[in-house]
Amino acid sequence: MSEVVIDRVSKSFADVRALRGVSLGVRDGEFMTLLGPSGCGKSTLLRIVAGLEAQTAGSVSIGGENVDHRVPKERDVAMVFQSYALYPYMTVYENMALPLVMRRMTPAQRLPLVGRFVRGSAALRRGIDANVREVAASLAIETLLARKPAQLSGGQRQRAALGRAMVRHPKVFLMDEPLSNLDAKLRTQMRTELADLHRRLGATFIYVTHDQSEAMTMSDRVAVMMDGELLQVATPTSLYNDPSDLRVAEFVGSPKINVVPGVVASERTVRALDGLVAVAAEAPVGTRVRLGIRSESLTPEGADGAATFRGRTRHVENLGSDCYVHVAVDGLDVPIVARADGRRADEFGIGSAIGVACDPDRILLFDDAGKRIPARSAVARLRSHG
Amino acid sequence: MSRPGVAFGVFRHVVLLAGAAVMLAPFVWMVATSFKPPHEIFAGELTLLPRQWHAVENYGQAFTKVPMLRYLANGVFVTAAIFALQILVAVPCAYALAKLEFRGRETIFTLTLFGLLIPAHVPAIPLYVMLWKAGLLNTYAALVIPFVISVFGIFLMRQFFKSIPDELIHAARLDGLSEFAIVWRIMVPAAMPALVSFGIFSVVAHWNDYFWPLLVINSRELAPPPLGVAYFRNEEAGHDFGPLMAGAVIVTAPLVVAFLLAQRRFIEGMTMTGLKS
Amino acid sequence: MAEALAPGRLLDTAQRRRRRAETWAAWGLAGPATFLLFLLLLGPTVAVVVLSATDWQLGAKTLRFVGLGNYAELFADRVFRQSLGNTLLYVAITVPASVGLGLGAAMLIEARTSLQAFYRTVYFLPVTATLIAMAVVWEFLFHPNVGLVNLLLALVGIAGTHWLNNPATALYALCAIGIWQSLGFTTVLFLAGLKSVPHDLYDAAAVDGADTAWERFRRVTWPMLGPTLMFVLVIMGIRSFQVFDTVAVLTAGGPAKSTEVLLYTMYTESFHYFRTGYGSAITVVFLLFVLTLTLIQVRFLDRRVHYA
Ligand SMILES: Nc1ncnc2c1ncn2[C@@H]1O[C@H](COP(=O)(O)OP(=O)(O)OP(=O)(O)O)[C@@H](O)[C@H]1O
Ligand SMILES: [Mg+2]
Numbered sequence: 001m002s003e004v005v006i007d008r009v010s011k012s013f014a015d016v017r018a019l020r021g022v023s024l025g026v027r028d029g030e031f032m033t034l035l036g037p038s039g040c041g042k043s044t045l046l047r048i049v050a051g052l053e054a055q056t057a058g059s060v061s062i063g064g065e066n067v068d069h070r071v072p073k074e075r076d077v078a079m080v081f082q083s084y085a086l087y088p089y090m091t092v093y094e095n096m097a098l099p100l101v102m103r104r105m106t107p108a109q110r111l112p113l114v115g116r117f118v119r120g121s122a123a124l125r126r127g128i129d130a131n132v133r134e135v136a137a138s139l140a141i142e143t144l145l146a147r148k149p150a151q152l153s154g155g156q157r158q159r160a161a162l163g164r165a166m167v168r169h170p171k172v173f174l175m176d177e178p179l180s181n182l183d184a185k186l187r188t189q190m191r192t193e194l195a196d197l198h199r200r201l202g203a204t205f206i207y208v209t210h211d212q213s214e215a216m217t218m219s220d221r222v223a224v225m226m227d228g229e230l231l232q233v234a235t236p237t238s239l240y241n242d243p244s245d246l247r248v249a250e251f252v253g254s255p256k257i258n259v260v261p262g263v264v265a266s267e268r269t270v271r272a273l274d275g276l277v278a279v280a281a282e283a284p285v286g287t288r289v290r291l292g293i294r295s296e297s298l299t300p301e302g303a304d305g306a307a308t309f310r311g312r313t314r315h316v317e318n319l320g321s322d323c324y325v326h327v328a329v330d331g332l333d334v335p336i337v338a339r340a341d342g343r344r345a346d347e348f349g350i351g352s353a354i355g356v357a358c359d360p361d362r363i364l365l366f367d368d369a370g371k372r373i374p375a376r377s378a379v380a381r382l383r384s385h386g
Numbered sequence: 387m388s389r390p391g392v393a394f395g396v397f398r399h400v401v402l403l404a405g406a407a408v409m410l411a412p413f414v415w416m417v418a419t420s421f422k423p424p425h426e427i428f429a430g431e432l433t434l435l436p437r438q439w440h441a442v443e444n445y446g447q448a449f450t451k452v453p454m455l456r457y458l459a460n461g462v463f464v465t466a467a468i469f470a471l472q473i474l475v476a477v478p479c480a481y482a483l484a485k486l487e488f489r490g491r492e493t494i495f496t497l498t499l500f501g502l503l504i505p506a507h508v509p510a511i512p513l514y515v516m517l518w519k520a521g522l523l524n525t526y527a528a529l530v531i532p533f534v535i536s537v538f539g540i541f542l543m544r545q546f547f548k549s550i551p552d553e554l555i556h557a558a559r560l561d562g563l564s565e566f567a568i569v570w571r572i573m574v575p576a577a578m579p580a581l582v583s584f585g586i587f588s589v590v591a592h593w594n595d596y597f598w599p600l601l602v603i604n605s606r607e608l609a610p611p612p613l614g615v616a617y618f619r620n621e622e623a624g625h626d627f628g629p630l631m632a633g634a635v636i637v638t639a640p641l642v643v644a645f646l647l648a649q650r651r652f653i654e655g656m657t658m659t660g661l662k663s
Numbered sequence: 664m665a666e667a668l669a670p671g672r673l674l675d676t677a678q679r680r681r682r683r684a685e686t687w688a689a690w691g692l693a694g695p696a697t698f699l700l701f702l703l704l705l706g707p708t709v710a711v712v713v714l715s716a717t718d719w720q721l722g723a724k725t726l727r728f729v730g731l732g733n734y735a736e737l738f739a740d741r742v743f744r745q746s747l748g749n750t751l752l753y754v755a756i757t758v759p760a761s762v763g764l765g766l767g768a769a770m771l772i773e774a775r776t777s778l779q780a781f782y783r784t785v786y787f788l789p790v791t792a793t794l795i796a797m798a799v800v801w802e803f804l805f806h807p808n809v810g811l812v813n814l815l816l817a818l819v820g821i822a823g824t825h826w827l828n829n830p831a832t833a834l835y836a837l838c839a840i841g842i843w844q845s846l847g848f849t850t851v852l853f854l855a856g857l858k859s860v861p862h863d864l865y866d867a868a869a870v871d872g873a874d875t876a877w878e879r880f881r882r883v884t885w886p887m888l889g890p891t892l893m894f895v896l897v898i899m900g901i902r903s904f905q906v907f908d909t910v911a912v913l914t915a916g917g918p919a920k921s922t923e924v925l926l927y928t929m930y931t932e933s934f935h936y937f938r939t940g941y942g943s944a945i946t947v948v949f950l951l952f953v954l955t956l957t958l959i960q961v962r963f964l965d966r967r968v969h970y971a
Contacts, residue, residue: 052556054682069681073562085557089575098571102562164561398771399778405768406785409843413788415811416800430809432818479696488689494697501704503957505905507926508950509707511714511933511943515721516707535699565688594793596908597926601934612795616912619799627803634796645791649784653851656790 002063002076002171002204003028004049009058011044011228018044020228021058027220031198031205035215036225037251042208045225046174049206051075063171073102075172078165082177084157086149092160093132093145099168100128135166138200155186162197172204179214191217212252216240224248246370249292255324257364258298258336260291260309270365273331275308278360282374289373292364298338299357300325300348307355309336318345327354416638420444420631427627440628445636447629452621453606454636457614464529464610465592469585472536477577480543481569485555495544501537507597514601528602529610533592539584546580547573586648586655590641611637708950714943721937733944743945745920746928749834753924754903757841762895764842765849770884772850773857783854787847794844798909801840802827827913830921837909837922845902849895856891860884897960901953925949 004026011019018041026032034042047053049060051072059068067075078099086095101110109121116122136142139159149157158178165173179187179194195218198205209215215222216236223233224247232244243249249257262272264287268280272291281289301307311329323345326335338356340348348354365373414434419427423440426433448454482488483495509532517528550573558568574581596612603609609617618633645652715733719726737743772782789797804811805826813823826836864883907926910916916923916931925945933942 047556050556050560052559071681071684072556072559077560079557079560081553081557083551083553085551085553087554087558087572087576089578098563099561102567164557395775395777398775402768402771402778402782405764406782409785409789409846411811412797412800412804412843413792415804416797419803428809430814432811432814475696475699478692482689482693486685486689486692488686488693491689491693494693494700497697497700497705501700503954504704504708504950505901505953507905507907507929508711508946509704511939511946512707512710513703514934515939518721532703535696535703537700537704540696565692569692590791594795596795596911597930600911601930612793612908615793615796615799619802619912627806627809630799631803634800637796638792641791641793642788645788646784649780649787652791653783653787656787657848657851657855 003030004172004204004206005061006045006049007059007061009045009048009055009060011041011048011053012056018228019048019055022225022228022230023058024223024230024233026204026206029202029204031195031207031218031220033207033209033215033219033222034225035209035212035222035251038210040225041228042210042225043176046079046176046206046208049172050077050079050174052079076170077172077174078168078170079174079176080161080165080178082180084149084161084178084181086157086160086164088149091146091148092136092141092152092163095149095160096132096135096145096163096167097128099164100131103168104128131167132163135163139163139166154182155190158182158190166201170203172206173201175205175207177209178207180209180211187214194218212254216252222252224251226251243292243364244372246290246292246366246372249364249366253294255295255337258293258295260293260332260336262289262291263287264289273309273329277308277358277363279363279365279375281365283367288368290366290368290370292366293336293358294362295324295337295339297359297362298336299359300327300338300340300344301355301357306357308358309356311336311354311356313348313350313352313354315350316345316348318342323348325354327356413638413642416631416634419627420629420635422628424626424628441632444628444632447626448618448632448636451629452614452618452633454614454618454633456607457609457611458636458640460526460608460614461593461611464526465589467526467530468533468592469588471530471534472539472588473581475534476536476539477543477574478566478569480540481547481565481573483540484544484547485550485552486565498537498540498544501535502541510598510601517602523602524604524608526608529599529608532598536584536588539588542584543577543580546577550576582651583655586652590652590656593641711943711946711950714940715947717940717943719940721933721939726940729940733941734948736941737944737948742920742923743928746916746923746925747948749922750904750906750924753834753838753841753906754900756835756838757845757903757906758896758899760838760842761845761849762892762899765846765895766853766888766892768846768850769853769857770880773854783851786850789844790847790851792844794908795912797844798840798912801836801843801909802913805836828918830919833914833918833922837906837914840909841903841906845899848902849899852895852898853888853891856888856895857884860887893960893963897956900956904949904952904956925952 006022006024006026008021008023009019010017010021022041022045024032034045036042044053048055049062051067051070051074055068059066061067062075062077086092087098090098104124104127105115105121106118109115109118109124111118116125132145133142136145139162141156141159141163144152144156144160149160152160161178179190182190191214194207198218207214207218216239219236221233221235222239224231224239226247232239232248234242239248239252243252246259250259260272262270262277264281264283264285265271265276266285268278269276270279270281270289270291271277277291279291281287283289309327309329311327313325314328314335315326317324317326319342321342323340323342325338325340325348327338328335336356363375365375367373418434418436421439421441421444422436423438423443426436426438426440479494483491483498513532514523517523517531522528522531554572554576555568558572563571593610594612595610596616599610599613600616603613606614606617615633615637619630716728716730717726718729718732768782768786772779805813807813807823807825807828810823812826816823824832826832860883864887865879868879868883905926906924907930910922910924910927911930914922916927926949929942929945929949932938932945
């Protein structure tokens with residue numbers, strides 16, 4: 001069993017509180033992604049799990065055992081770094097063999113030159129060789145084993161770094177933005193490969209990224225972090241559809257979720273901009289709220305219809321399959337973005353008046369502090385004031 | 387190119403070649419004289435090549451009248467021992483200063499910077515007294531021990547180690563390397579260029595050093611090359627220039643040849659002395 | 664907050680033990696060097712200062728503190744005053760000459776591409792050569808009858824002298840050797856300095872109308888080379904203060920003390936006459952001069968940081 005439990009871990013550097021009591025349980029064999037903007041403490045948390053950094057408070061256990069007192073090599077975790085951290089003057093083979101050499105061979109057997117004459121070292125070397133070649137084959141890098149890291153492409157380096165992590169079959173893989181140095185196409189390809197690898201190995205993965213699409217495509221669950229705090233831990237689907245915090249809703253999903261301020265008007269309506277929206281907020285009348293509306297819940301239509309919001313077309317982003325219409329609305333600083341079928345892209349003239357219809361069932365309500373307010377039920381009805 | 391351009395080009399070469407002639411003259415004259423028999427040397431003629439070759443005799447004498455091979459061997463042994471020990475002491479310290487956090491780090495680094503300000507001649511008297519009390523005067527140990535610590539080496543290697551990314555060290559820790567193993571398996575190979583520069587700096591400084599051997603050595607068997615040349619010169623009382631020049635050629639040749647083979651590295655290594663002060 | 668205490672207490676033991684292990688490892692790595700730093704450099708330096716306040720003679724069983732007595736004696740001593748004067752004169756000649764010539768050589772070498780590497784190599788050659796061996800060669804070059812110097816002078820009808828044996832010329836002869844030996848060093852440092860002057864600046868200056876060689880030098884090269892120049896001056900100052908080898912082998916401070924220099928005086932007083940306390944005082948004076956030069960450089964570098 002190799003679940004990882006992070007219990008109220010805090011970390012302060014001289015004047016920065018990088019982590020503020022983060023608690024997170026990662027299940028055995030799970031692909032967990034730590035997602036958050038730059039500087040939110042993801043790497044710090046990962047390094048604490050690895051034992052490379054000591055937490056200021058809290059504890060970490062792996063496989064049910066507290067590991068706070070253990071140095072990195074005793075924790076049976078492997079790490080893949082953003083810069084790959086391959087030893088530059090060693091070949092790929094030597095890079096991959098080193099973790100095994102350090103673990104299986106005695107100091108005498110490891111000695112350069114003389115080491116090979118120490119008893120048992122030949123057999124151990126053969127075993128290590130077999131392991132290295134097996135892993136190299138599974139990553140399709142057998143032909144690169146004799147090369148130095150400088151002679152490899154980005155993707156090949158990435159695989160070599162993965163290989164070094166895999167050879168000793170660790171309980172837990174820790175990955176700190178391993179794809180961020182790759183070009184866009186390779187990154188997409190490696191995503192699939194990593195997800196495959198995770199299924200094949202069945203090991204626990206903790207994966208750090210600030211790229212939400214990486215998080216959404218690969219993970220079993222995603223932990224969203226901000227400013228040293230954990231905001232929500234959930235599957236990609238519920239993270240997207242059921243965020244518990246406005247910051248999560250804003251961070252996950254592209255284009256960014258539309259946020260419209262409003263006030264609870266009655267038991268079943270919220271006044272937003274100049275209109276009444278039929279959402280039933282579990283909050284007293286008069287409470288200030290914010291409505292989070294994803295662009296796919298908004299449909300651009302004629303200015304005269306029973307639209308929820310009205311404004312003028314600012315910009316049309318045509319992606320082919322879909323198009324995103326940016327609508328400047330009075331009373332909002334940022335335009336509202338609504339999605340339409342790509343074939344309609346030419347309908348919207350820049351500067352012309354436009355209305356936007358909204359599916360009230362899919363509106364997310366947040367209180368003033370950004371916490372989610374559950375909606376009681378919603379009736380798709382809409383009244384508008386002249 | 388314009389006419390003044392050509393004129394300047396000629397002027398540049400004339401001046402620089404004249405300078406080069408002055409710089410080279412001692413070397414040329416040294417080699418030329420080492421080939422000449424005494425009567426040609428004392429004829430006071432301005433000729434480069436001898437009429438009668440006396441090279442075999444001169445170089446033969448340089449090797450037989452004084453234990454020249456022994457001097458060279460002493461030089462090789464002492465410079466190698468000094469460099470090896472300097473690395474052994476300085477590199478782990480430089481790594482700790484560059485990459486580890488521990489109480490006392492700033493203090494050690496400050497002391498190292500203080501050390502950089504002190505010329506090698508300053509601690510000479512107490513070091514001499516220490517070696518004398520320890521009964522080590524006139525031994526190889528006396529030649530080596532004072533230079534085992536190289537503050538400059540610590541400083542230089544620390545600067546270099548700082549430029550190695552932390553992730554490499556983190557990877558090594560996860561791969562199961564101890565701090566000690568990280569120093570020798572990861573940092574040292576990655577720092578080879580800096581080590582080579584420092585090696586050149588160290589070897590040149592100690593191969594050429596005269597002050598310290600003069601203080602602590604008084605037997606021929608232990609003399610490094612500069613001291614050997616000085617002995618040779620004193621015995622010849624400045625009369626038998628042929629063998630003396632041959633001796634000078636022999637002592638100078640190793641570093642000069644090494645310099646000609648690896649100029650860029652040498653200039654890098656030697657101008658680092660600049661940093662030292 | 665109260666609930667956070669439990670893991671906090673765990674930390675007290677486990678984490679602290681780990682951190683202590685790390686500190687041990689760090690000291691294991693840095694400890695030997697630190698110990699040797701005290702034993703071989705800092706300790707002895709302090710010891711020299713202490714010894715300079717005593718009348719200790721090497722091997723003597725007793726010693727007496729004499730305060731500044733040694734220093735009073737030093738500055739009353741004609742030989743020491745001459746030694747100090749000679750050293751300063753040696754520095755005053757060698758430094759400007761090797762810096763000026765080095766700058767000139769570097770600018771000429773850098774001005775065009777042809778034979779650059781050749782010149783750099785030739786000028787640097789003396790820096791690597793064993794100075795003691797080359798000193799012996801120079802002694803031969805300065806030989807009154809068969810030395811190259813006098814032979815060449817005779818060609819143009821000048822009667823040479825016994826350069827190293829003449830009190831009027833000996834120190835200057837040593838200066839010449841010193842300049843010859845360090846010229847390549849300054850040249851290479853200036854070459855590096857010149858390389859770091861961005862070429863755009865020359866183009867900009869040309870556009871602004873500074874297109875003669877002199878104007879280019881005055882408006883671009885010289886100001887840009889300022890920091891390098893300061894650096895080279897101080898380095899050369901410190902190197903020249905340490906003149907010893909040529910004196911020890913060629914003149915032994917003579918003739919008539921005309922080439923007595925600080926380190927050589929220190930050497931004879933401490934290791935020939937065994938006046939350790941007195942020799943220590945000379946060492947301290949030497950150290951003060953070198954430190955002053957270094958401080959000038961540090962001050963100057965600080966100022967540059969402010970301007971930057
Ligand atoms: N060694 C350190 N000393 C001081 N502050 C640090 C240190 N390491 C990290 N921090 C601070 O801790 C905070 C979190 O850093 P961390 O590296 O964990 O961010 P991150 O989420 O990984 O960001 P990124 O996506 O940019 O890698 C940052 O504010 C950072 O400046
Ligand atoms: Mg990070």
